[in-house]
Amino acid sequence: MLQQFQHYITTTFSFLKGKKIVLAVSGGIDSMVLMHLLMRSGYTFSVAHCNFQLRDQESDQDEEFVKMTCQEHYIPYFINRFETQKYADLHKKSIQIAARELRYNWFDELMHTNGYDFLLTAHHIDDSAETFLINFTRGTGLEGLMGIPQQNKNILRPLLPFSREEIERYAQENSVSWREDSSNASDKYFRNKIRHHILPILKELNPNFLNSFQQTLIHLQEAQCLVEEASSMVYEDVVEETNDEKRFDLNKLQKLPHKTTYLYQWLKPYGFTAWNDIFDLTEAQSGKQIFSEDYRLLKDRDFLILSKKTEPQNESYEIQEQLKQIDFPINLRLSDQSHIISHSKGTIFVDKLSLKFPLILRKWQEGDYFYPSGMQGKKKVSKYFKDEKFSLIDKEKTWLLCSENEIIWIVNHRADQRFLANEKTQHILKIEVL
Incomplete structure (x- = not known):
């Protein structure tokens, strides 16, 4: 297995040499075998261990075992203790999902803080087959039937071509020590039911099942590539970003x-x-x-x-008279002018003496109305939105500039006739969106 591993990792992950690597180690047989293989193959790496504190003393013993192994081989290590049950209850998630989120969030933080290039995990082909069957049972698209990927961004899985049986045999032949997780024997979890009952039957029906499964994955991955290529071509014609x-x-x-x-x-x-x-x-x-x-x-x-998705917001913002520019929640510039150039959606010229400061920037509310420039009489803002074919998202993104409770401008769209400057205006204020 060592030679097969070395061939696989040097051909598939040839970029790993010289990179800064962290290895996720639970203390179980899979991660301990991967640790052993990496050491024998001359790789330098650190270890990250998660103590989810779900199995009382057993979890602490796993932590101590990983710690002692790293110290024995002079391997740098990181250990994090999680309040997994508390996190699961707080976020209303299953223990498995909670542990996964905590684990990978910490791995991301650890890699970013310490400058690691890649995270290695010890998933193997049996894990991939279990994932396939879980997704297949629950219903999924083509992508969900491709098992566990050998690389997901900066996460690599160099044991993926190997079976659980090969890993166990390697551990026995090379006297690799590991800790047995007692929860692995329980049928409480869906994955364990697949592992203990479904996979053994499939292997009995077809002793070459895992090899057949790997070939199926290759065909599914090729089909997924075709789907993505076709989807990308059509996307450019249908979707505007x-x-x-x-x-x-x-x-x-x-x-x-x-x-x-x-x-x-x-x-x-x-x-x-x-x-x-x-x-x-x-x-x-x-x-x-x-x-x-x-x-x-x-x-x-x-x-x-x-x-x-955004939360509804009712906030408003004041613009004091002395301000010449604001950068939040939108970019506006206010400047005194001697004459009117031309009004546009993004620029208006108003009679400064008609304004009552501070001006207010806010979102529209039911019942708002204004006197649209170029029209006679008033109009509800909701009716203006409808006539101009605003989407719900457009409405939510639109700001109103107001003088007290009266609308001066539906910003970047339409001004209110009552405040616009004309040839008789003595103090002209230009307001523009930057």
């Missing part, structure tokens, strides 16, 4: 023979799970929206608009 949102043209999307497949491919990185609701959204009324943990997908006429 701005700094803070993506607009999916439904007229173009509806003409595609596999529109739901494309939508799934484009939206899956944003944490959405209610796929039937998303597919129904293409036919829904304007204003309907679906949320993931961090994003919102809004139906707006002929578009689906993807944007970061």
Whole structure:
């Protein structure tokens, strides 16, 4: 196994030599074998151990075992103790999800703080097969059927070609010590049920199951590459990107023979799970929206608009008379002028004597009205938004500049006729968006 490991790591991860490496070590057989292989292959690395404090003294004994092993071989090590149960209860997550989040958040912090280039974990082909079966059982797309990737950004898995049986045999032949996690024997966890009952049956039915599984993964990965290439080509025609949102043209999307497949491919990185609701959204009324943990997908006429989810905000900001420029919440410049050049969406000229300072910047509220420039009479801001085909997101991003309770300007859109300067105005104030 040593020669196979050395060949795999030098060909697949040839860039590792000379890099700063940290190895995740639980104390179990997989990570201890990987640690042994790396030492025998001449790699220099540090060790990171997580104590989740879920198994009382056993967790502390694992920590002590990893610590003593590192000291014996003069390997730098980091140990972190987590209040995993408390974190899981606070965030309403399962123990497995909580432990995973705590582990990888700490790994990210550790690597960033100490300048590590890569994190190595000891996942192997049996782990990958278990992940495949878990995702398959729960329902997933093509990507969920590709097992565990050999590389995910700066996380590498150099034991992925090897089976649990090969790892156990190596440990026995090379007198590698390890700690047995008692929770691995329990069927309390879904993964353990797959490990103890489903995988053994598949291996019994096909003694060459893991090799067949690896070949299947290769075919699935090739198919995924084709999907991503096709998706990328169509994306450029259907989706318009701005700094803070993506607009999916439904007229173009509806003409595609596999529109739901494309939508799934484009939206899956944003944490959405209610796929039937998303597919129904293409036919829904304007204003309907679906949320993931961090994003919102809004139906707006002929578009689906993807944007970061934001909390409703009712704050307002004062602009004192002596201020010449503000940078938050938007960039505005105010300057005295001797004459009017020309009004535009982004620049207005107002009668300074008609203003009551401090001016107020705020979001629109139900019942707001103004007197649009170039029109007779007043108009509700909500009606103006509707006539101008503002999306819900557009409304939320729009600021109103006010003098006391009266609107001076729907910023970057339309001024109020009552405050605009004219040829008789003695004190002209220019207000512009930068």
